[in-house]
Amino acid sequence: MEWVRGETIGHGTFSTVSLATPTNNAYGAFPQVMAVKSADSHGAASLANEKWVLDILGNDCDGLVRCLGEDRTVENGEEMHNLFLEYASRGSLASHLKKLNGEGLPESTVRRHTGSVLRGLRHIHAKGFAHCDLKLGNILLFGDGAVKIADFGLAKRAGEVTALMDGGVQIRGTPLYMAPESVNDNEYGSEADVWALGCAVVEMFSGKTAWSFKEGSHFMSLLIRIGVGDELPRIPEDLSEQGRDFLSKCFVKDPKKRWTAEMLLNHPFVAVDLDQDDLEGVDIQLKTEEVFASPRCPFEFSSWVSASCDSGTQYHTLEAPEERVATLAAGSIPDWSVTNNWVIVR
Numbered sequence: 001m002e003w004v005r006g007e008t009i010g011h012g013t014f015s016t017v018s019l020a021t022p023t024n025n026a027y028g029a030f031p032q033v034m035a036v037k038s039a040d041s042h043g044a045a046s047l048a049n050e051k052w053v054l055d056i057l058g059n060d061c062d063g064l065v066r067c068l069g070e071d072r073t074v075e076n077g078e079e080m081h082n083l084f085l086e087y088a089s090r091g092s093l094a095s096h097l098k099k100l101n102g103e104g105l106p107e108s109t110v111r112r113h114t115g116s117v118l119r120g121l122r123h124i125h126a127k128g129f130a131h132c133d134l135k136l137g138n139i140l141l142f143g144d145g146a147v148k149i150a151d152f153g154l155a156k157r158a159g160e161v162t163a164l165m166d167g168g169v170q171i172r173g174t175p176l177y178m179a180p181e182s183v184n185d186n187e188y189g190s191e192a193d194v195w196a197l198g199c200a201v202v203e204m205f206s207g208k209t210a211w212s213f214k215e216g217s218h219f220m221s222l223l224i225r226i227g228v229g230d231e232l233p234r235i236p237e238d239l240s241e242q243g244r245d246f247l248s249k250c251f252v253k254d255p256k257k258r259w260t261a262e263m264l265l266n267h268p269f270v271a272v273d274l275d276q277d278d279l280e281g282v283d284i285q286l287k288t289e290e291v292f293a294s295p296r297c298p299f300e301f302s303s304w305v306s307a308s309c310d311s312g313t314q315y316h317t318l319e320a321p322e323e324r325v326a327t328l329a330a331g332s333i334p335d336w337s338v339t340n341n342w343v344i345v346r
């Protein structure tokens with residue numbers, strides 16, 4: 001396919017996203033407008049990982065952004081790696097929410113979006129992957145109101161371990177969305193995606209992040225709150241009872257007891273008539289014990305192997321989460337960023 005690059009529509013840590021138009025689209029094989037995610041040699045590995053994951057996930061799940069191919073170009077003397085994606089004309093949910101000036105979305109919309117994201121997550125997890133960077137910036141909004149999960153640059157196979165050569169530990173994703181087991185044990189499995197989904201639901205509904213933190217405060221203090229103690233993300237009080245119950249299933253500190261995407265798809269918050277806004281009176285039948293007695297997910301909790309660091313780091317020998325977090329906090333401190341990706345703590 002020959003194509004021309006259009007205006008820039010997004011920037012990420014590893015890439016720039018712009019519009020792309022095919023110039024020889026005689027058989028209509030490609031949409032007239034696409035998004036092209038481009039990276040130079042620094043972002044090539046992340047883009048290659050994204051292409052590999054998207055190829056395995058396939059294009060048959062409505063909850064995931066579709067991959068339309070790849071290409072290499074030389075621009076300004078530099079080799080660029082390009083990944084073509086279907087174009088989400090309304091951008092990310094993060095940018096959409098920003099326009100609302102701190103207001104959230106109506107609960108009916110949040111329910112609909114949550115159902116779509118859950119269907120995407122179920123597909124990812126059923127294929128044996130974890131997304132590892134679910135956040136509003138990676139949920140794209142299409143012209144018809146559909147939302148889809150994007151950005152598979154950090155996605156990985158369940159149980160796959162990523163460790164730095166020098167024995168450091170990589171903290172994936174955005175600290176605000178990190179699950180306790182990721183903070184404490186470097187585990188990034190499907191369960192961590194469910195925790196991140198809960199954070200995204202809070203943010204969609206309230207327009208505010210699930211964890212409150214003071215502007216300019218150190219991200220390590222947030223990690224300590226996530227990893228140590230009983231504190232949970234803020235569940236909005238004005239959310240319906242069903243919504244609050246849904247979130248309580250996402251925000252279970254023990255990943256083995258957290259609900260799976262498959263289980264959550266049967267929760268009344270997303271499984272009921274989406275046009276009804278006020279569902280306070282509906283009796284919630286689902287009980288954690290009942291679900292655990294009869295798992296309805298493709299992953300039995302016991303057979304799901306969580307990623308753990310096998311690089312011989314000191315973290316293996318630590319017994320308590322407090323020690324692990326304290327060790328992280330004692331390391332060299334990267335800049336606190338709410339929106340960006342890799343935080344490397346050595």
Ligand SMILES: Nc1ncnc2c1ncn2[C@@H]1O[C@H](COP(=O)(O)OP(=O)(O)OP(=O)(O)O)[C@@H](O)[C@H]1O
Pocket residue numbers: 009010011012013014015016017035037065085086087088089091092095137138140150151152153340341
């Ligand atoms: N298919 C798309 N259609 C429209 N906009 C897109 C598309 N893909 C990405 N974008 C925009 O570009 C931004 C960056 O894209 P993406 O998150 O995939 O890049 P990244 O380099 O992996 O970034 P991150 O720092 O989040 O890892 C998104 O937040 C979104 O605003």
